[in-house]
Amino acid sequence: MKLWKPDGTLLRTLGTHPVEAWAVDSSPDGTFIVSGSADNTAKLWAPQGQLLHHLKGHQDAVYAVAVSPNGRRIASGSIDGMIKLWNPEGKLLKTLQTKSSDNTAIFSLCFDSRNIKLFAASDNGTVQQWDVSTGRLLNRFHAGVNLRAATCSPTDQQLITADGNGKVKLWDTRSNQVIQSWTSNLKGDGFLNIARFSPDGQTLALTTWDQRLETWSITLWTVQGQQLTTLVKHQGEIRAIAFSPDGKTLVSGSFDQTMAVWDIEQILQLDSLDFACSWIEDYLKTNQELKERDRALCSGITRQLL
Template identity: 30%
Template sequence: MSLTQDKIVLVSGSLDGVVNLWEIESDPGQDSSPFRTDPSRSLTVENGAIWGIAICPNSERIAVATREGWLSLWSREGELLKQIQVAEDEGLTRLDWSPDGQLLAVGRVDSRIDLYRIGAGVEVELLTRLVGHESEVTTVAFSPDGDFMMSGGQDRLGIRWHLETILSVDLMQVGCDRIRDYLRQGTRKYLRREVCGH
């Protein structure tokens, strides 16, 4: 669910690949708005059963994840903006947008979490792949201030991820630091030392 200046926007996804949107007029003078039985709009996702759906905080974009490993981005008007196959052998589970609408977290069946940056022109950039769960990720959620993300899995484990730390890490440098002693002792014939500056 998302709340715009004048409307409440509800979205739902189903196993038959249909996304339904309800746009309900929001009248501050009324205690409640009449709920429409028929959706304002329906979208058909052709790449499998929908397992995750999330609407961007500004209500303009909808992210959909399928059990077959596809991630798609739709406009609220029903236009398919972007579609990518994230995982060929493993499906996607749950989604959440960061409060500023720039990051999208995608839970996966294979226990990992993909963190994407979504540009204004719907550019999709994989920032990092988080590893920590031992089984299917069943929930992802950003904190209201966007500093943290929580995830839960079938392994009954809850993880709090500090996003500033994660996004500022130089993975190449961390990897090189971990194997530096090995590189010093290794045989040049079998190692490409120039990768880590040796």
């Protein structure tokens, strides 16, 4: 576990799990970081590097962790099908378990913006909705095939799910009804792996594996399903993405042992300019009334980001 500055400078090394760390999240006020590992445990860390608490109790790898928006609850989800709720002092508050037939691996967790509900995405394609205070299962609904990603909007009572067929759905968490849905433009067999909302709740980042092209990428979308751009950099599976608090930067981490810091604001501006230049490309080439120097207006504007 390492902490970095946005410019790539290493701040400090926190500590380690004996095997792979699969998930990480942090408290909204920055006072602690939680990690989940294939060693069947989660750990709470201080930003200064000290191990605060070792959260034990799962019977298999901890694949998902989440901190509530108010920082008062921590959820851990495991391949064993169990979800555990903890407080920041490391005390186990509740173990959430449905009937044994539903105990499939938990791949994604998120708290709603009001700290009332916890959503858990399972590999059987269902989303479980839990009451955080009582630990009661409120609802269960089918959201897709080979479901890997579910993320709660930070600003509204909405949930995004993304599945193994490239299907993305925006849900109203009050009614559990689909508000919007679209299919990611996978060019071959592949799947969507991780989803994250921007802090203002208006932009969605999805990590995508395209089997035919053998590429991992990040696609940015509006919540209405309009694709904004595609970011390609990593050579291995993208295991983590996160927006900065101001939404201007996106960070991604990969099994290729690299991290990438994306200037989202600049990228989207460049994409808009690229689109405009593409639209007038023939005009610049063929219009006889243009001066020669004007034909180079779009020189240097490339489509490398797409």
